Each structure stands twice: as C-alpha cells, then as structure tokens.
C-alpha cells in the first residue's frame with residue numbers, strides 16, 4: 001500500500017489507527033519499505049527511505065496506552081533496517097517456523113471448514129503424513145483434494161483424495177499420459193530399485209514408503225520414504241546412509257546396463273549439497289574440524305549479502321572440495337558394493353516395478369527377506385478411477401522425488 005505513495009500515507013494510517021483504537025495495524029511484507037537504509041538495489045535516498053523515516057517517527061511518537069498494536073510480517077528479517085527493530089518500535093520478534101504435527105492438524109482443520117470431508121476422515125493422519133509442509137501447502141492440499149473429490153463425484157473428501165493431493169502438492173501431478181519407451185521404463189525401474197534396495201538394506205535410513213515408476217512432475221520415478229515423526233536433527237550415520245541411497249540410482253543403472261543416463265542429476269545435486277554442508281557447516285569432517293567455512297546464512301538474497309566474501313583461504317577451499325569428493329566417492333563405493341552383492345534382489349525389484357509400477361515398503365521388504373513378494377499388488381490401478389482405499393492408515397510423506405530442485409531430503413532419480 002505504501003510503495004509509490006509515500007510518507008504521507010504512513011502518517012494517515014497512524015492517524016486512522018489512533019482514531020479507531022483499540023485496533024491492530026498490520027503491515028505485510030515490511031521489507032518493501034523497511035529495508036536497510038543506504039543499501040540495496042535502486043539507490044539510497046529514494047522515496048522508500050522517506051517512507052521508512054516516517055514510519056520510524058510515527059512509531060516513536062506512539063505510546064502503549066493508545067490501544068494500537070502494530071504487527072508487521074516479512075520473510076527477510078535479514079535486510080530490515082536495524083532501527084525498526086529497536087525497543088520502542090518493533091520490540092518483539094516472533095519467528096514463525098514450519099508447523100509441527102499438532103500445528104499442521106490445526107491448520108488443516110481451519111482450511112477444511114470450507115469443504116466437506118467424508119465421514120471418519122481423520123486430519124491427524126494427514127498431519128502426520130505431511131512433515132515439512134508449510135501452511136500454504138497444507139491449504140493447497142485441502143484445495144486439491146476438494147477438486148479431486150468433485151471430479152470423482154464424491155459427496156465428501158476421503159483420505160484417498162487427501163493423500164493424492166498431498167503427493168501432488170509436494171511432487172507434482174502424476175503424468176500417466178507421458179509416453180515412455182520400454183527402454184526408458186526399464187532404466188527408470190532399475191534406477192528406482194537401486195534407491196529402494198539401499199533404503200531397505202542400509203541401517204540409519206527412514207522407512208521406505210513407496211517406490212514408483214509413474215512419472216510425476218519433472219521426474220520419471222520416485223522412491224519415497226517416510227520419517228516416523230517430525231525430525232529436527234540428523235545424525236552423521238543417517239546423512240552418510242542418505243548419501244549412499246542417493247548414489248543407488250546411478251549405480252543400479254551401471255550394474256544393469258553398463259552405461260548410465262543423465263537421470264541421476266537430481267541425486268547428484270542433492271548429495272553434493274548434503275556433503276558440502278556436512279563439511280562446511282556441520283563440522284562432520286575430521287580433517288576440517290568443527291569450523292564453519294563460508295557464510296551460510298539462510299537468507300542469501302540480493303541486497304546486503306551481495307558483497308560477503310569467503311572467509312577461508314584458497315588452500316582450505318581445495319581441502320573442502322577434496323573432503324566433499326571423498327564423502328561422495330565413499331558413498332558411491334558403498335552403494336556399489338551393496339548393490340553388487342544383492343544383484344538378484346535388484347533384478348526382482350526392477351521387474352516387479354515394471355509389472356506393477358508402484359510398490360510399497362512392505363513389498364520391497366518381502367523381496368529382500370524372501371526373494372519374492374508375498375502379497376503382490378492387485379495389478380495396475382485403473383487410471384483416474386474410483387477411489388482406492390488404502391488398507392493401512394495412510395502414512396505419508398516422504399521425500400524422494402527424483403527431481404532436481406526440491407526440498408531437503410528428497411531423493412530419487414530419473415531424467416527430468
């Protein structure tokens with residue numbers, strides 16, 4: 001509201017606030033006017049600066065007895081002018097983190113008020129299945145589920161729609177229509193089988209949820225695992241295992257075909273990022289010790305951070321690169337050794353994927369333990385048809401898109 005209108009508008013607003021007290025003045029995206037003065041792109045002494053000055057002056061002349069509370073929101077606390085955050089102005093800062101399981105359930109409850117849920121749908125189940133989802137994503141889950149239910153002529157949204165919507169919001173829509181050659185399908189099946197088998201065989205991994213060769217979003221297949229609960233830390237053993245799992249797709253292609261595709265791009269990118277953070281941020285390299293290398297602010301955007309320099313020497317930079325490389329090489333060797341030793345299982349999983357397209361964790365477990373599935377899936381599900389009720393409470397979530405960009409913890413592989 002302020003941009004381009006200026007300081008007088010700020011004074012007006014406070015005037016109005018005082019008149020209508022008690023009231024709350026809420027300023028969204030405060031960084032638009034509250035940016036650090038004398039910095040930033042677009043020059044210093046511009047109108048925005050006057051607007052900010054007006055805001056500061058008004059806030060100073062304000063007293064707590066007037067019954068006006070000022071709240072502002074931003075995603076960029078790092079670029080705010082420090083004057084704004086001084087006591088007497090905005091004197092409390094509240095960080096709004098991603099919601100935990102309880103929070104997600106409440107958020108889902110709010111958004112589902114506008115839609116009709118089928119009898120017996122338990123939003124707590126959905127909340128458990130959506131770790132790492134933001135409020136906006138949860139709203140989107142409900143919305144997508146409502147659309148799905150409408151398309152299926154259902155009277156209310158069932159868990160099946162919620163689960164499908166959740167997957168869609170996180171990993172993109174299934175693209176069943178994408179025509180793949182047999183060769184590509186086989187390659188994807190081996191690639192995903194490699195991830196899945198390692199996830200099942202290695203210790204310190206999350207439980208395998210689902211593996212599929214149905215294309216989704218930009219990926220041709222995905223291996224999904226599901227954390228048993230919200231997780232805020234990762235042990236080194238878990239990170240090393242996840243690196244090995246990331247390598248599994250590429251290694252499986254190599255073992256099966258003696259050649260590789262570019263489908264491991266997302267895996268490589270993700271593994272490299274994890275390894276680098278282990279070395280540079282998390283002190284998990286013995287050689288480099290518990291030192292932070294570089295500036296790893298979470299908010300690296302234009303503006304203030306643009307000129308930050310590296311804080312270590314050229315020699316250290318080389319050492320970091322070597323350590324990252326070592327972590328990745330070791331993960332690759334570990335993946336290769338395990339998959340080579342279990343080549344028979346890799347073949348069974350890949351073949352089963354070609355036949356059934358999607359397997360769940362318990363089916364992979366059967367193959368690992370018994371060499372075959374004890375409860376094979378009923379066959380390929382009819383496309384877009386009636387709801388398929390999950391036999392188990394739909395746990396969900398996971399991470400594993402075989403895609404390049406997504407969230408922390410994703411995994412998978414297949415040509416984007």
Ligand code: ZN
Pocket residue numbers: 191195246249250263264267402411412413414
């Ligand atoms: Zn992969």
